[in-house]
Amino acid sequence: MGGGILQFLHLVVGLGHDPIPHHQHRPHRHLPLGHRLAGLAKGLIHEMFVGHHPILMNPDLLQKIKAPTGAWMPGPRILLKLTGEDRIRFLNGQVTQDLKKLQPGQAVRAALITAKGKLEADCRIGATSEALYLDTDASLRESIRTRLEKFIVADDVTLEDVSDAFRLAHLPAFTSTPTDAPKDCLSFSSARFRESGLDLWIPSFSPWNPAASPLPDWEPLRIARGLPRWGVDVDTNTLPPEAGFESDAISSTKGCYIGQEVISRLRSVGHVNRHLCILGSRLSPSTCPSSFLSASCSSEDGKVVGSLSSLASDGQHILALAMVQRNHANPGNSVLAGGSTWTILRHA
Secondary structure, three states, X not given: OHHHHHHHHHHHXXXXXXXXXXXXXXXXXXXXXXXXXXXXXXXXXXXXXXXXXXXXXXXXXXXXXXXXXXXXXXXXXXXXXXXXXXXXXXXXXXXOOOHHHOOOOEEEEEEEEOOOXXXXXXXXXEEOOOOEEEEEEHHHHHHHHHHHHHHOOOOOOEEEEOHHHEEXXXXXXXXXXXXXOOOOOEEEEOOOOOOOEEEEEEEOOOOOOOOEOOHHHHHHHHHHOOOOOEOOOEOOOOOHHHHOHHHOOOOOOOOOOOOHHHHHHHHHOOOOOEEEEEEEEOOOHHHOOOXXXXXXXXXXXXXXXXXEEEEEEOOOOEEEEEEEEHHHOOOOOEEEEOOEEEEEEEEO
16 A cells, blocks of 8 residues: 555656655655655655746746737626716725726726725726726625625715626727727727736627637636636735735825725735745646636645635746745745646736
């Protein structure tokens, strides 16, 4: 039985040689099998770190990963329409972004958070001259509408769910609506992937669609830009600063909003205990799986320090997102996940 377990460990790690050659003396034969296996496993983990030098992919190369040529069409999204004289003041008190600076035809990233600072939604808010439009992950349809309606008391605000009336297409690098698009599209300039582009909300009844790229083709860009997917990389247990929201979704100058005290305290005197990190691997892109389940991340001493949640290949490198404990999340550090060594390139 012991030989079978040793062989299994040997194959999982895939070192290609026996860590303890048969001709060498094997000390401590009197130790129980469990102790010997624990020591062997620790030695193999150490060899994974020492013998497999981390790929030090230059973090600057992340910016060279570009959007596919076709549109991003994610499928169902929530789209809530807010009208009324108080719509800007009302929604500005609900989200982390400063909507008073938002001009018609623009969309910005924002977060809805609880009074304790935890995420409720990662969203985009677009403006027209007569309305605000909030979109977010389809799984949050009921909870976000309920959250907003709860705070509409004496405000001149009407909230309408128009999710079924439109479908979203994000057009990379576009600055204006395509000339052949339906005239009744909603169009917003939007850095949805942290680079210029256009969000186009197409009426559901329209047969028109832009040429689109498959969704998996967008994953390397999403990961390289440090953008989390709801329910995969972040959820309601996440503080926005843990996942890089401060770079484009949180205003440091606007007035009061729900959860602002927690965000301000973290910014001025505190710190978060973990960071969403972008990781690179020396694995061949041909080994990148088409589907992926999360994997724990371990340090060299075998301690679990985080969880790897998203993974994709750009054809040259394999990239991943992982939430890593603060004391191990420095760029250049390595973690072991899924039997491979990963290098932390930067925070999201």
